[in-house]
Amino acid sequence: MHKSWMKRQSRLGYLFIGPNMIGVLLFFIIPAVYSFYLMFTDYKFMSPETNFVGLDNIRRMMNDDLFGVALRNTFVFLLAVPISMGLAFIVAVALNKSVYWQKTLRALYFMPYITSGVAIAFVWMLLFQPSSGPINGFLRGIGITNPPGWLSTTEWSMYAIDIIWIWFMLGYNMIIYLAALQEIPEELVEAARIDGARPWQTIRQVIWPLVSPTTFLLLITGLIMTIKNFGIIQAITQGGPGNSTTVLSLFIYQNAFRYYEMGYAAAISWALFAIIMIFTVLQWLGQKRWVHY
Amino acid sequence: MTQIRKIILTLLMSGFALLMIMPFIWMISTSFKSPADVFTYPIQWIPSSLNWEHHIKVWSGANTFATYYLNSLKISLISTIGAVFLSAFAAYGFARIQFKGRETLFLIYLSMMMVPPQVLFVPKFLMFEWVGIYNTHWALILPGMFTIFGVFMLRQFFLSVPSEISEAAFIDGAGHLRIFFRLILPLAKPALATLAIIDFSWHWNDYENALVFLIDKDLYTVPLGLQNFILENNVDYNGMMAAATAGIIPMIIVFLVGQHYIIQGVAGSAVKG
Numbered sequence: 001m002h003k004s005w006m007k008r009q010s011r012l013g014y015l016f017i018g019p020n021m022i023g024v025l026l027f028f029i030i031p032a033v034y035s036f037y038l039m040f041t042d043y044k045f046m047s048p049e050t051n052f053v054g055l056d057n058i059r060r061m062m063n064d065d066l067f068g069v070a071l072r073n074t075f076v077f078l079l080a081v082p083i084s085m086g087l088a089f090i091v092a093v094a095l096n097k098s099v100y101w102q103k104t105l106r107a108l109y110f111m112p113y114i115t116s117g118v119a120i121a122f123v124w125m126l127l128f129q130p131s132s133g134p135i136n137g138f139l140r141g142i143g144i145t146n147p148p149g150w151l152s153t154t155e156w157s158m159y160a161i162d163i164i165w166i167w168f169m170l171g172y173n174m175i176i177y178l179a180a181l182q183e184i185p186e187e188l189v190e191a192a193r194i195d196g197a198r199p200w201q202t203i204r205q206v207i208w209p210l211v212s213p214t215t216f217l218l219l220i221t222g223l224i225m226t227i228k229n230f231g232i233i234q235a236i237t238q239g240g241p242g243n244s245t246t247v248l249s250l251f252i253y254q255n256a257f258r259y260y261e262m263g264y265a266a267a268i269s270w271a272l273f274a275i276i277m278i279f280t281v282l283q284w285l286g287q288k289r290w291v292h293y
Numbered sequence: 294m295t296q297i298r299k300i301i302l303t304l305l306m307s308g309f310a311l312l313m314i315m316p317f318i319w320m321i322s323t324s325f326k327s328p329a330d331v332f333t334y335p336i337q338w339i340p341s342s343l344n345w346e347h348h349i350k351v352w353s354g355a356n357t358f359a360t361y362y363l364n365s366l367k368i369s370l371i372s373t374i375g376a377v378f379l380s381a382f383a384a385y386g387f388a389r390i391q392f393k394g395r396e397t398l399f400l401i402y403l404s405m406m407m408v409p410p411q412v413l414f415v416p417k418f419l420m421f422e423w424v425g426i427y428n429t430h431w432a433l434i435l436p437g438m439f440t441i442f443g444v445f446m447l448r449q450f451f452l453s454v455p456s457e458i459s460e461a462a463f464i465d466g467a468g469h470l471r472i473f474f475r476l477i478l479p480l481a482k483p484a485l486a487t488l489a490i491i492d493f494s495w496h497w498n499d500y501e502n503a504l505v506f507l508i509d510k511d512l513y514t515v516p517l518g519l520q521n522f523i524l525e526n527n528v529d530y531n532g533m534m535a536a537a538t539a540g541i542i543p544m545i546i547v548f549l550v551g552q553h554y555i556i557q558g559v560a561g562s563a564v565k566g
Contacts, residue, residue, distance in 0.1 A: 010392040011392075013393075013395060020379045024402065027439055030416070032405070032416075108313060117516050118500050123319070126331075167313065175556055235500065252414075266412070273408060
């Protein structure tokens with residue numbers, strides 16, 4: 001009796017999950033397995049034959065100067081994550097209670113995140129225009145005679161991308177911080193005030209520690225989200241000038257679909273996976289700590 | 294005293310918010326300027342005369358935003374409807390039915406979220422070419438109907454529905470299918486709406502997949518169309534901003550309509566992990 005009930009339950013379970021599982025199998029699991037195989041081949045698009053090359057692609061990656069450049073650029077790109085979070089925290093604290101027009105302001109800060117896409121990339125491209133763009137116009141206006149060349153120079157291009165990314169992520173980080181702030185019991189903040197803490201002290205010594213689990217979560221998920229992204233960079237600079245904005249994820253795309261080095265691209269994409277894996281493990285370890293704060 | 298502080302803080306935060314949306318304001322204003330006024334400094338926020346010609350250029354000609362809109366709308370709508378329905382089904386299975394291998398399966402789902410899209414691009418490209426859907430809208434629609442995030446989000450919601458509700462229905466003789474359609478789905482309307490809006494915005498803004506899987510210009514979605522317009526008109530700054538405006542407006546409308554759901558969905562998904 002019980003056994004047949006269990007069997008029926010299992011059948012029903014698969015009936016419900018089945019349709020979705022087919023898609024996940026087709027569009028996630030099989031491609032992932034196939035990509036793992038490609039990593040060990042010299043597969044090129046349109047090439048007559050494909051050979052098994054063992055670890056050649058991984059060796060090539062280790063010796064590829066461009067891989068090193070891409071890795072370095074990726075780390076510069078990742079700088080945007082903590083900076084954006086810091087600004088978002090300040091905005092979230094300010095917007096949590098003590099302002100008028102809360103809802104409207106939240107929506108305005110969140111706007112860039114929802115309008116993601118190449119459109120904003122092109123707007124920023126013009127804003128950053130070195131000789132006559134509004135940003136450098138402003139900088140000259142406040143007395144900086146030699147403002148940076150931004151996207152047109154190898155020294156500044158990655159930082160210009162960082163600024164766009166900070167702007168883009170700020171609203172998202174703010175919303176998550178707001179959700180965390182609303183969980184903080186009113187009494188704790190009240191108690192600190194009664195004890196004579198100044199607003200700044202309350203923020204530093206009461207609120208900031210209490211949202212530290214959120215900070216950790218945002219940091220790790222932000223790093224993962226950023227490391228996967230290449231759309232904005234592809235749209236604005238295609239990795240240039242030189243290779244100054246070629247990040248790892250863009251490097252993979254270029255190898256696969258510009259040079260058709262698909263085996264090599266597969267190898268780099270698994271390197272990217274390894275980095276994401278490290279962040280995920282960190283997050284998992286952190287999660288254990290933040291359950292009982 | 295606190296009143297004054299509140300006003301000062303409001304003004305301060307409004308100023309910063311204005312700075313945040315300034316790129317959008319500049320974009321719209323530039324799209325109406327004459328070419329000579331694009332880079333005048335101090336910035337001309339209100340164009341001296343309204344030039345509609347740039348917007349007309351974007352919406353007419355060989356490849357227009359009308360085509361891109363239709364393509365994007367088709368892909369986003371079908372993908373989203375499919376994704377919401379398929380996710381709801383799977384999420385119910387994971388949340389409400391005890392069966393063998395459930396935990397393992399869920400773990401596999403979890404691990405797939407870590408795989409970066411770059412890992413999947415090349416195999417998907419080869420697969421789509423093999424079945425003959427490369428460079429068709431199906432290459433975006435079919436994978437778009439499966440979202441692991443959606444399964445997670447809805448599973449979370451279904452878990453929060455008290456089990457007494459379905460137990461009472463079980464006693465009345467209802468099966469899982471009936472409970473799913475008659476009880477859980479109606480209860481989950483806000484969660485379904487949240488997923489639908491977030492998912493729609495992802496599909497609408499998706500540039501990377503379109504870049505990899507579409508070639509023909511008449512198949513282009515809005516992000517690709519925008520890129521194409523800018524490649525072909527790279528000195529026409531006013532036109533570029535008119536095109537960017539066309540690319541952004543639909544999402545701003547969706548956002549204004551579904552603001553509550555979007556913000557709630559984003560906050561809920563991250564805080565709950």
